[in-house]
Structures are given as structure tokens and as C-alpha cells.
Amino acid sequence: MKLTPMMTAAALTLAAAGAAQAEGWTVTDFSSISDRDTCMNYAETTFDTYRARFGGDGFTGRSNWTIGGYDLRGEVVDGLFICADESGLVAPFLVVYNVDDDSDARETIADRLGDIWDEVVEGNGVPGASVPQPLPTTGGTK
DSSP, X not given: OXXXXXXXXXXXXXXXXXXXXXXXXXXXXXOOBSOHHHHHHHHHHHHHHHHHXXXXXXXXXXXXXXXXXXXXXXXXXXXXXXXXXXXXXXXXXXXXXXXXXXXXXXXXXXXXXHHHHHHHHHTTXXXXXXXXXXXXSSOOOO
16 A cells, blocks of 8 residues: 555654654655646656666656656665745755665655755756766777
């Protein structure tokens, strides 16, 4: 059973209270995005990239203003990007939740998702697009 409504309500409560962390939860606030569609696409790309890099057989769920990434570490860690409209800008934030005691794993996953989000934003929707590519090590000009 997935707890999307509960996660959303808890995330909003934690964000409103200004709590960055609580038992079993990690909340990350990101800079504003111009519109909800961009936020939603970036969030989905972030979860897809996370799974491509770190594995996982989970799934991604979508509502009108949230993207959930489920089973990010077995069935015990889930993430939820919330693309909340705030005064004409979208204020995205990420909630990562775990049902076991492994808060270090949850924090690692939250950090990885945050890093990937930053890559996606910097690359205008493409993770790693702004990262310089290494020069080829074979071949030459002579």
C-alpha cells in the first residue's frame, strides 16, 4: 500500500512548520521554477535518472502537482516531489520517507535526488548536459 495522500499531507505540514527533518522524513526545498509543467517534467526526469544510475524496480506515480518515486531502496524508501504554486511561481520541494530505521540510507537517497535535480535544472531538463565531457583518451592529431 502506498501512502501518497499521507505523504503529501505530512510533507505540507513539515514544510509549513519549517522542519527540514523529522523521524523517517527528509524534506528538501529547491529554488522556484517558472511553471508547474516544467517542475513536473524535471521531477520525473530526476526519478528516472536516479533509477538508471542506482537501480531499482520501483515505479513513478503522477498527480496534478506531485510526482512520486516509489521503492527507491527496496520497498522501504519512497520520494515525493511537490510542485506547489506560490504567488505565480512554482516552489518545488522533495520529501523522502523511509519505514525502517536506516536514516543514513534515506539521507543518501535524498542527497542523490537533490544532486540529480540540480543537474536537470542546469541542463534545462537534461541531466548532466552542463557537465563538461572528458576528451577522448585514444587517437590523436598526428
